[in-house]
Each structure stands twice: as C-alpha cells, then as structure tokens.
Amino acid sequence: AVTEAIAGCSFDEAANLLYRFIWNTFCDWYVELSKPVLNGADADAQAETRATASWVLDVILKLLHPVMPFLTEELWDQTADLGAARAEPLLMAARWPDLSALAPDAAAAAEVGLVIAAIAEGRSVRSELNVPLGARPPLLVVEADPAQAAVLAAYAPVIGQMLRVSEVRVEASAPTGAIPYVVQGATLALPVAEFIDLAAEKARLSKEIAGLAATAEQTRRKLDNPDFVARAPEEVVEENRERLAEVEAARERLQSALARLA
Template identity: 50%
Template sequence: ATKLWNAVRFAQMNGCERVEGFDPAKVDGTLNRWIMGEAARATAELETALAAYRFNDAAGAVYRFIWNVFCDWHLELAKPVLSGPDGAGKSETRATTAFVLDVALKLLHPFMPFLTEELWARTGEQGPARAGLLALAPWPDLSGLEAPDAEAEVGWAVDLITEVRSVRAEMNVPAGAQVPLVLVEASAATQLRAKVWDDAIRRLARLSDITLADAMPGESVQMVVRGEVAALPLAGIVDLAEELTRLRKEDGKLDQEVARIDGKLSNASFVARAPEEVVEAEREKREEYLARKEKVLSAIAQLSRTA
C-alpha cells in the first residue's frame, strides 16, 4: 500500500495529471506504448483469471503489473523525461502515467477497495472532474493497445538490467562498484537499443560503460538476454578465486540444510505430530534452499569458466 501511495505522490509531484480527451491509442513514445501494452496485458490476465475464479492468479497479475511493471520500471524509466525540459514527449509521458495510474486503481479496486477509492478521489483533484466513485467507474477497455515492438525494446532493457543486478548479487560485487558491460556479437537491433537506453541501463544497473565486442572478454561472467550475449568483466573488481571458494562453501552449507530438512520430513512421527504450519514451513524452506542452490551452482559454473 505504501508503495502505491508513494507512486501516486511521485506522479502528482511531477505533473502527471489526467488530460481531457486523452486517447491511449495515439501515444507515440516507446516507453509510453510499452506501459500501455503492459496495462492491456495485465487487464486481460486479470479478466481471464476472474472468469475462471482463480482469484490468486488474478491478484498476482495485478500485483505484478502495479508493483513491478508500473512502479519499479515505468516510473523509474520515466524519471529522466519527467525531470527534463518541457516538450511534447514530457507532456505525453505525464498524461500516459496519469491514465495508466487510473487503470491500475481500477484493476486493484476489487482487492483493495478502500485505498483505491481514496487515491481515486485524491488524483481526481487535478485534471477533469471525476464522474463519481471508483466503484462506479467503467472497467478499462485496452484491447488493441498491445505494442510488440515497444515490448521488445523496453523489455530487453528491463531484462538486461535485471540480469546484471542478479549477477552482481550472486558474484558479491560491491554495491558501489561501477562495472563495465560488454555486448558480444550484438545484432543491429540490440546495438540500437543499447544506444537508446544507454543512460537508463548504466544508471539502474550501476555500470561504468557499455561497449561492443566480437568475443567474450577474459575473466567475465556471461549472460544471455533474449538470445543476445552480454558479459560483465570482473577482473580487478572481484577476487574470482576467493569468490569461487566462498560459493563452494555456501553450496556445501545448502546441501546440509536440505539434508537436515529431508531428515525431518522423512520422519513419519514428526510429520504426524508437528502442526501443519510447521511442516509446511519446513517444506517452504527446503524449496528456498534448493532455489538458492541453483543460483549458487550457476555462479560457480560461470566463475569456473573464467578461471
């Protein structure tokens, strides 16, 4: 709830007000077309889940769209535009953000009626007057707003940033370290995307620069993002031998934890006598350890190839 409230405040502070007669089908900016397409996809997923009475899936679709896609990515990627000089692009981004925020409130309303109704009233204080309560507002119709080309471009940037962040965390790269990124044998489309989104990628992934190369640089970690290869050279940033030793130790500890839980769960007396929530908690911890082990093994494999 706090994250959504802060998103509304951010939008208001940056002049994102609803515009009379705004037509979402006419937005031109790539980022704006992307978020419209994501809103259309989320709406379709929600409608499908509700029609099948899969309320958990419905809530998950709304959560992913609002908290992840809209708050984490759209607002973050829109910051340079919203804080930049006035112009057609800025005006469109403001109007698009306000429109998508309205859509988000409508999608979330069945799950959080009181908060969304309050935010609907607050955002209605600027721009055209509201017709009434959010509960009585028409359901969004976003059919035809899908934008595969915008998704391919912005989605690539989002996936790349996500992958770099993941590698940094797995390899224990210092948070403040600026790491170079190398795109290996990048296609023309990827080269263009890297140029367009260079500032955003470097800012959000904490990169020193983005360069092109025909081969993998030495002592680097390889990533594959939507079929394209990228590399993070870590020489001089991380002690690769020391990191490999640390990861192998962690892998051993994870094996011990999984074995400990397996011992409990294979004990019929424990499963029969322990409260159901305790048994379920052990199963969940086991899954978490296995998921972590998969990441650790991937990191070990990466570092072993660079050794």
C-alpha cells in the same frame, strides 16, 4: 485477470495480481524506465510518458478500489488535476475498466523485455558476486544480433542508471575478469575483477553452496521418510517441500555464479 478473480470470489488472488502488477511492473520497471525520459530534453516524449503514467494510475485506482476503497477514493480525489479531465468525480461510481480493445505491441514488448532482462540478470551477477554498489563497470555487448545491439544502445542511459554501469559498448570478446551472462540469446558481460577479490568470492560461494546442499539433503531425507509424511500435518509437509525448492533454487543460482567466476 483481476476481473475474473473477483467474479470467481478469489479475492486473495485478485489482491496478489494487483500487488504484482503495481509493485513489480508499474513501480519497479515502468516508473524507473520513465525517469531518464522525464529528465531528458524531448518534450513530446515527456508529455506522452506523463499521459501514459496518468492513465495507468487511473486504471490502477479503479482495479484496486474493491480492495482498498477509502485510500483509493482519497487518491482519486487528490490526483484529479494531474491528468485529463475526468467524467467520474467519485471513484465508487466509476465504470469498471474494459481493456479488451488494447492491442499488445509485440515489437515494443520485445524491446523492453530485452532491456529488463539485461538489467535484472546483471543485477543478479552483481549481487551474487558482492560487487560494491559504487562500482560502475561498463556493460559489454559481446554477442548480439544488430537489432538487439541497437536496442541496448538506445536504452544505454536507462541501463546505466538502473544497473549502475558506466556505459554500454560492443566488444568482440569478453576480456579476462569479465563475467558473461546470456539474455534472449545475446551474450553480455560485466568486467568486475577489479572490484572484487576473486579468490575470496570463490571460497565464499563454495561455502554457501555446501551449506545449502546440507540443508537440502536434510530436508529431502525428512520428506523421503514415509512416517513423517503420514503423521505430520499437511501444511508442515508442504512447508518442507517449499523450503526444499527454495534451497535448491538458491544453490543453483550460486553454482551458476561460481561457474561464471571460473
């Protein structure tokens, strides 16, 4: 995708693609998911993870070089002894990556996708309900097929570290005070009632939802006004459309949180 964007002179799109992959995928997930492996006792898994991270970092530097040439050249030199011996001492003379031979591993993608979804959605639950960072409830697997349950159990150390839960365990049903959420057809739950004031959280969420509803209605009336749409600059109209979409999305998230509390 980066290659196509650069070839089409869409340099902003190339930079955005790189940012999303480096920050949201490599740093936000791969590095964090690697920590329990690197801190573990399996030497073969550690070596494989280090080698993979080193190779991906080399590809990142190559793809990022047209956008940040001086910084990437310096990093290329400074990291030369961290991975396998390089045949390209200068990054500016390196061949552009060709990843066409890589075959996606659907099973691995499904495994990690389930783990990421469980962590990401669990974080949303904690954030929306103001669960304290220091609170470590268990993550309950209420409904899941055997394969999903096995994956969640295998990744329990990672989930515990990234979602701040004490353990991952299977339960026949969610107890009172547990907030359920669904990822890829599996129902998980976080027992958080002991860590928050349920009445206060319901009141807070209701108030925020009402405020967002008022903001959305005000913006919607403006966009429904033909005079405003006709006379305002296009960027102002588009800004209001984006604001309305953001407010509506935020309201839906809080409504879901309120429904969970109920």
